[in-house]
Amino acid sequence: MIIGVLKEQLPEKRVSLVPDIVKQLGKQGVTVWVEPDAGAAAFHSDDTYIQAGAALMPRTDILQQSDLVCSIQIPEDWHLLRAGTILAGVYQPLHHHDLMQQWAAKSLTTYSLDNIPRTTRAQSMDILSSQANIAGYKAVLLAAVSYGRYFPMFMTAAGTIAPAKVLILGAGVAGLQAIATARRLGAVVEVFDTRPVVREEVMSLGAKFISVEGAADASQAGGYAVEQSADYKQQQEVLIAASITKADIVITTAQIPGKRAPLLVTAQMINSMRPGSVIVDLAAGTGGNTALTQNQQTVFHNGITIIGDSNLAASMPADASKLYAKNVFNFLQLLIKDGQLVNNLQDDIIKGACITHEGAVISERLQAVLK
Structure with missing residues (x-):
């Protein structure tokens, strides 16, 4: 399984995964591709990612070949993603419902982490609180x-x-x-x-x-x-x-x-x-x-x-990225089984965060807005 990390467009200076988290994912059999300079604004050099086990890859390759793409903000070139790709970030789906419908039509699976239920069990994944x-x-x-x-x-x-x-x-x-x-x-x-x-x-x-x-x-x-x-x-x-x-x-x-x-x-x-x-x-x-x-x-x-x-x-990109990446890692622990992605929609946290899947908008909160 390949997880790709995109470089964010300014003024966003955070990065989805920091080297320490890349190293932990590598121990679980996950391959991580990082776009060059993805962590530079958060004070993580390309060398630190390589030392953590990541591979530096061109943005186009990450978009077209990753199983899961991490991008905090909506990537402007999302149309390059192939059908079936998973996106994880902070996409404010209730404010971008037209885009979510386009992603559903493209058969993208979308996890918007700002939609994670704010429950005790989900506290370690609550990006809204950490940020x-x-x-x-x-x-x-x-x-x-x-x-x-x-x-x-x-x-x-x-x-x-x-x-x-x-x-x-x-x-x-x-x-x-x-x-x-x-x-x-x-x-x-x-x-x-x-x-x-x-x-x-x-x-x-x-x-x-x-x-x-x-x-x-x-x-x-x-x-x-x-x-x-x-x-x-x-x-x-x-x-x-x-x-x-x-x-x-x-x-x-x-x-x-x-x-x-x-x-x-x-x-x-x-x-x-x-x-x-x-x-x-x-x-x-x-x-x-x-x-x-x-x-x-x-x-x-x-x-x-x-x-x-x-x-x-x-x-405050260094600490913000550190906390955000840990939230993402904790969320990924619900998805990764034996190095592979498992979308268990019976899990209330996964269900809450999942906005689009298999060609449809499945988020109940977004469905209510679209009615």
């Missing part, structure tokens, strides 16, 4: 660099500097890491989330929790956020508006699978912030949580800096 952890950490550091003032309180002979006030919208994995990082830097932190169950985690990190009563129950959503009612959104807007006026830094992380990111910060709210404030929007790739967010761009509006970046994990 969101990095994004939350980096979002605060990026905000601190962009902010023209101190984060912590300083008491000096020249006067006292008040600590920065940080508002974090969403207390998922990224939000919790953002809380911890902002608190370590000495900021005062407030957090909003639709789920009351995260209150204890937020407060244990030293932040203040704010919420609206009457949120829709997300307990059956497999660990993902759900759409809220119009009445709830109206109350939510009032609370966020009151907090954002006092905030120096806003980190937004709210997303709903298959839908546009909820609009939490209006232009009017942004105008109420003091000049020099910074917003980092991690939901930029699905429309953004603010009215002025542009993905992969920094917008300057009335003295406010609005940074839209849905892929901050790629800005």
Whole structure:
């Protein structure tokens, strides 16, 4: 069996498999082909892959001859893949349903790892969590660099500097890491989330929790956020508006699978912030949580800096690749039996991640979107 690793197109700097994982796959009888310079942006040279047992192969050969192709982002030249090839990466199928239908028509088997069920058994394969952890950490550091003032309180002979006030919208994995990082830097932190169950985690990190009563129950959503009612959104807007006026830094992380990111910060709210404030929007790739967010761009509006970046994990490619590759390896352990691929759709994790197979879209979540 051959697993191919493609070089990602910039600005993506991560790589699907790192040399340590290549070595472990080799022990299981798996041949790994790596495109030249695939790991260069993540600080893994071609020599380290060769030493780990991989073979350097041209991109076209990898696409046309591999049994399984690893590509974090959607490869632009996917049409070169032969029928029956397996793809594994982060393809956001609920947002790219037309492409998924094309892949099904080409008889590609697609594993989109962002669709893995968020269950206890699947924690070691949860790429959303491992990468969101990095994004939350980096979002605060990026905000601190962009902010023209101190984060912590300083008491000096020249006067006292008040600590920065940080508002974090969403207390998922990224939000919790953002809380911890902002608190370590000495900021005062407030957090909003639709789920009351995260209150204890937020407060244990030293932040203040704010919420609206009457949120829709997300307990059956497999660990993902759900759409809220119009009445709830109206109350939510009032609370966020009151907090954002006092905030120096806003980190937004709210997303709903298959839908546009909820609009939490209006232009009017942004105008109420003091000049020099910074917003980092991690939901930029699905429309953004603010009215002025542009993905992969920094917008300057009335003295406010609005940074839209849905892929901050790629800005820390070495550690992001290490964690991602381990997630992929753990997932592959469900597929590899005696050096061969076995697509056991009776396994809930494999079934959840498998989007297309044998000429059809088989993901129940995507089928619901297509109806």
